[in-house]
Amino acid sequence: AQSVTQLGSHVSVSEGALVLLRCNYSSSVPPYLFWYVQYPNQGLQLLLKYTTGATLVKGINGFEAEFKKSETSFHLTKPSAHMSDAAEYFCAVSRGYIPTFGRGTSLIVHP
Amino acid sequence: EAGVTQFPSHSVIEKGQTVTLRCDPISGHDNLYWYRRVMGKEIKFLLHFVKESKQDESGMPNNRFLAERTGGTYSTLKVQPAELEDSGVYFCASSQDWRQGAQGGYTFGSGTRLTVV
Numbered sequence: 001a002q003s004v005t006q007l008g009s010h011v012s013v014s015e016g017a018l019v020l021l022r023c024n025y026s027s028s029v030p031p032y033l034f035w036y037v038q039y040p041n042q043g044l045q046l047l048l049k050y051t052t053g054a055t056l057v058k059g060i061n062g063f064e065a066e067f068k069k070s071e072t073s074f075h076l077t078k079p080s081a082h083m084s085d086a087a088e089y090f091c092a093v094s095r096g097y098i099p100t101f102g103r104g105t106s107l108i109v110h111p
Numbered sequence: 112e113a114g115v116t117q118f119p120s121h122s123v124i125e126k127g128q129t130v131t132l133r134c135d136p137i138s139g140h141d142n143l144y145w146y147r148r149v150m151g152k153e154i155k156f157l158l159h160f161v162k163e164s165k166q167d168e169s170g171m172p173n174n175r176f177l178a179e180r181t182g183g184t185y186s187t188l189k190v191q192p193a194e195l196e197d198s199g200v201y202f203c204a205s206s207q208d209w210r211q212g213a214q215g216g217y218t219f220g221s222g223t224r225l226t227v228v
Contacts, residue, residue, distance in 0.1 A: 009151065034215045043115060043202065043219030044154075051214055090154060097213035098144075098167070101154040 002027040002093050006102035014110045019063075019078040021105050023091030026072060033074040034092040034099060035065055044090065050074065061085065081109050113137065117203050117220035125228055129191040132223045134203030136185070142166075142206045143186050144217065145178060149199040157201075160186060161209070193227045200224050 007022040025031060032051050036044040048059025055067040061084075065076045074091060086109045092099040116135040124130050136143045145157040157176070158168040162183035171178070175194070180186040190197050200222040206212035 004153075032214060036215075036219075041120075041221060043204075043221045044217075045219070046215045046217070049215040092215075094213060094215075097209045098156045098159065099215075100156075101146075103151065103153050104148075 004102035012108040021076040025093040032094045036090045115220035136205030140205035146202040
């Protein structure tokens, strides 16, 4: 069985500050890992993914995440937060064809 | 290309009533998925259609939920009778094939927020 833990249901940062959203997973075999973002009144959209190869993956809007097998983590970062980054972020893990999602983290960006 | 469309966007019904949610996938996407998020919890898989056939319905909570996809185009999810714990956001997603979906290639709709009072 696989599971995803997102630490912190809400993360608040100032505009221009580092964004760090944490995700830890459990999976018996190397998984596919994803971050999705949901802006208000929109559907989830894929931000970035890790399947194989390079462990540091870059996504849209300046976000990136690093797959650390030894820590079973896939934390999402962005060097400098922008007001438009305010949204809900979901980490997901997949070993089959149906992903398992975390509970989501709401990112709040203060001016 | 049009995205995945869901309606209604919001629905408030009384306990015991029936509600039908609809999802129109992207044209040509054979794979259609339903997910649900209860407030503050994970997004959970409900079921997966390949064309008009139910490929996997292991996530359906109970027999009050009925999903259909007649003709392999749009899909409906009916809840009858609705209970308080059915409240949440119901998402639909589609993908061209299951491999695309497995690698994160879903296109999600914006969801239907269902409130049962």
